[in-house]
Amino acid sequence: MATLEIHDLHVSVEAENGPREILRGVDLTVKQGETHAIMGPNGSGKSTLAYSLAGHPKYTVTGGTVTLDGEDVLAMSVDERARAGVFLAMQYPVEVPGVSVSNFLRTSATAIRGEAPKLRTWVKEVKEAMERLHMDPSFAERNVNEGFSGGEKKRHEILQLELLKPKIAILDETDSGLDVDALRIVSEGVNRVRESGEVGTLLITHYTRILRYIKPDHVHVFAAGRIAESGGPELADKLEAEGYEAYVKGGASA
Amino acid sequence: MAETIPAAGATTEGAIQVGQPRDARVSAPASYDVADFPVPNGREEEWRFTPLERLRGLHDGTAVATGGGVKVEVSAPAGVIVETVGRDDARVGKAGKPVDRVAAQAYSAFEKAGVVSIPKDAVLSEPVRISVHGQGGVAFGHQVVEVGAFAEAVVVIDHTGDATVAANVEYLIGDGAKLTVVSIQDWDDTAVHAAQHTALIGRDATFKSVVVTFGGDVVRLHPRVLYGAPGGEAELYGLYFTDEGQHQEHRLFIDHDTPHCRSNVAYKGALQGRDAHAVWIGDVLIRAEAEGTDTYELNRNLVLTDGARVDSVPNLEIETGEIVGAGHASATGRFEDEQLFYLMARGIPADEARRLVVRGFFAELIQQIGVADLQERLLEKIDAELEASVV
Ligand SMILES: Nc1ncnc2c1ncn2[C@@H]1O[C@H](COP(=O)(O)OP(=O)(O)O)[C@@H](O)[C@H]1O
Ligand SMILES: [Mg+2]
Numbered sequence: 001m002a003t004l005e006i007h008d009l010h011v012s013v014e015a016e017n018g019p020r021e022i023l024r025g026v027d028l029t030v031k032q033g034e035t036h037a038i039m040g041p042n043g044s045g046k047s048t049l050a051y052s053l054a055g056h057p058k059y060t061v062t063g064g065t066v067t068l069d070g071e072d073v074l075a076m077s078v079d080e081r082a083r084a085g086v087f088l089a090m091q092y093p094v095e096v097p098g099v100s101v102s103n104f105l106r107t108s109a110t111a112i113r114g115e116a117p118k119l120r121t122w123v124k125e126v127k128e129a130m131e132r133l134h135m136d137p138s139f140a141e142r143n144v145n146e147g148f149s150g151g152e153k154k155r156h157e158i159l160q161l162e163l164l165k166p167k168i169a170i171l172d173e174t175d176s177g178l179d180v181d182a183l184r185i186v187s188e189g190v191n192r193v194r195e196s197g198e199v200g201t202l203l204i205t206h207y208t209r210i211l212r213y214i215k216p217d218h219v220h221v222f223a224a225g226r227i228a229e230s231g232g233p234e235l236a237d238k239l240e241a242e243g244y245e246a247y248v249k250g251g252a253s254a
Numbered sequence: 255m256a257e258t259i260p261a262a263g264a265t266t267e268g269a270i271q272v273g274q275p276r277d278a279r280v281s282a283p284a285s286y287d288v289a290d291f292p293v294p295n296g297r298e299e300e301w302r303f304t305p306l307e308r309l310r311g312l313h314d315g316t317a318v319a320t321g322g323g324v325k326v327e328v329s330a331p332a333g334v335i336v337e338t339v340g341r342d343d344a345r346v347g348k349a350g351k352p353v354d355r356v357a358a359q360a361y362s363a364f365e366k367a368g369v370v371s372i373p374k375d376a377v378l379s380e381p382v383r384i385s386v387h388g389q390g391g392v393a394f395g396h397q398v399v400e401v402g403a404f405a406e407a408v409v410v411i412d413h414t415g416d417a418t419v420a421a422n423v424e425y426l427i428g429d430g431a432k433l434t435v436v437s438i439q440d441w442d443d444t445a446v447h448a449a450q451h452t453a454l455i456g457r458d459a460t461f462k463s464v465v466v467t468f469g470g471d472v473v474r475l476h477p478r479v480l481y482g483a484p485g486g487e488a489e490l491y492g493l494y495f496t497d498e499g500q501h502q503e504h505r506l507f508i509d510h511d512t513p514h515c516r517s518n519v520a521y522k523g524a525l526q527g528r529d530a531h532a533v534w535i536g537d538v539l540i541r542a543e544a545e546g547t548d549t550y551e552l553n554r555n556l557v558l559t560d561g562a563r564v565d566s567v568p569n570l571e572i573e574t575g576e577i578v579g580a581g582h583a584s585a586t587g588r589f590e591d592e593q594l595f596y597l598m599a600r601g602i603p604a605d606e607a608r609r610l611v612v613r614g615f616f617a618e619l620i621q622q623i624g625v626a627d628l629q630e631r632l633l634e635k636i637d638a639e640l641e642a643s644v645v
Binding site for chain 1: 284402591592593595596597598599600601602603604607610613614615616617621
């Protein structure tokens with residue numbers, strides 16, 4: 001069973017006046033089949049955690065370990081991590097001019113699966129996945145994320161999640177900027193992947209709204225670069241009622 | 255009134271000028287005779303970016319034709335007339351005079367000119383192909399492509415092999431005709447190629463030019479557009495991939511001297527490796543009599559590694575306020591790390607991700623060309639070039 005283990009993770013970014021520590025000792029274990037919600041105020045370091053796990057070059061790991069089934073994730077390049085089964089649905093997906101969605105998806109699936117998917121079954125697979133996410137077929141011919149609305153970008157991320165079937169899915173504010181319909185469609189996509197029981201999900205969010213659709217097994221409050229409190233789904237209800245204030249006061253300032 | 259609007263980009267300079275001297279970039283008047291041009295020393299406006307010492311004497315009279323320097327083969331669909339003519343043929347030199355010393359050298363030194371004529375009203379179903387294959391020597395060339403009124407044609411000129419070549423290419427486009435020319439510079443990395451391409455666009459005629467430069471030690475092309483009558487339209491597309499040590503220079507001039515003509519320019523280049531040097535000059539002149547002109551020019555460069563250099567100089571001179579539109583854009587950017595990260599985060603290895611991004615950069619331009627099977631072929635060319643180069 002796939003397990004992602006994060007132990008005492010410290011991460012810095014290069015700021016104007018030298019390196020600045022953002023993550024200050026994150027401990028978290030995510031097992032296949034589990035869903036962990038990570039909730040926290042803006043600026044608490046949630047995206048930094050997500051990007052660091054995916055290997056974004058802007059973030060420097062200064063301490064701690066991350067392993068996937070015992071393998072050292074931090075030693076892997078960005079693409080190796082993805083092929084090992086780590087998937088990051090980005091808060092702000094990047095435009096890639098001149099590269100069509102269909103070419104991108106196929107290149108990516110080829111890399112992740114280790115061989116080019118058979119054309120006939122692939123076309124069908126993509127078409128069906130797009131239909132489930134209520135995406136127009138013409139979408140495949142557009143350039144990656146170029147001119148996409150906020151909702152289209154997030155659907156496109158979840159489309160990739162469904163096609164690439166990772167072991168660990170990190171969803172960074174996939175809910176933000178979505179209207180109720182889009183939120184439901186995107187959540188259904190995430191749930192289809194979860195129902196396979198083969199993915200461990202790290203659901204990063206600022207709001208409790210998405211938790212109505214995606215039920216977490218564990219909820220963690222993220223504040224000032226670390227997990228301030230962990231609990232079950234009831235912790236989300238408490239946050240819904242009381243907000244993050246209690247955690248922010250406890251020394252969030254950098 | 256004088257206004258100067260600088261363009262964006264670190265190694266980019268540019269301006270919109272009003273009322274500047276029109277020959278600012280030409281140090282001698284146009285002429286068919288090489289003797290009318292002084293030997294350039296590199297300080298002249300039109301030579302300041304060019305490594306003269308690598309032109310193998312094309313600029314100073316020391317280059318001498320070797321005979322058989324290049325092998326030219328023309329294949330054309332039925333109905334097209336393919337000829338070799340003497341320099342006294344009325345069509346030779348008709349589009350315009352050489353404007354610099356090397357073009358005049360080519361004009362003064364060529365022996366026979368090639369002429370391809372597409373008769374009036376003919377609509378070609380197949381492209382005319384002109385293959386120019388370098389065989390290691392020195393050659394001076396002259397080619398005329400004449401398109402009769404309301405004819406439609408695609409001409410593909412392929413340059414391969416190794417040679418030292420100076421040439422003039424003329425496009426005479428009849429009223430209402432449509433000519434698409436693709437000029438591919440796929441030379442060996444030792445070739446030197448300097449050419450002036452002059453298009454004379456007839457009434458309501460359309461000229462589409464696609465210049466693709468991959469190879470050569472030095473390639474210096476000078477596409478020029480003149481309008482013979484109102485209603486003409488020019489679309490000039492270009493892409494170049496400048497590798498280590500290569501000098502690739504594209505100097506465009508569009509002379510809006512006639513009312514109600516349009517021009518649209520889009521050139522894109524990618525550079526990699528030490529001393530890769532790309533130069534793009536986009537001179538557009540809208541003369542006082544050219545009311546109703548609509549023009550736009552764009553040049554974008556993608557610098558993939560350190561040590562490469564781009565000089566991008568758009569220049570728009572406007573002598574009349576009675577225009578539909580005029581604009582330019584020039585930008586030189588480094589490789590986008592965020593795009594690379596996004597692709598790699600989907601399992602795509604770094605080198606393949608880089609190729610995808612560069613391919614996309616060019617594909618954006620190729621998508622605009624609007625000739626479907628041409629687009630396919632150009633993308634294949636790009637793929638092959640990207641496959642062969644390290645990136
Ligand atoms: N490249 C960077 N340079 C400087 N500060 C950064 C950089 N990236 C993130 N930060 C800072 O790190 C903190 C955490 O950011 P982030 O991880 O995006 O938080 P969240 O996703 O929880 O809103 C913020 O204070 C942010 O300003
Ligand atoms: Mg964030």
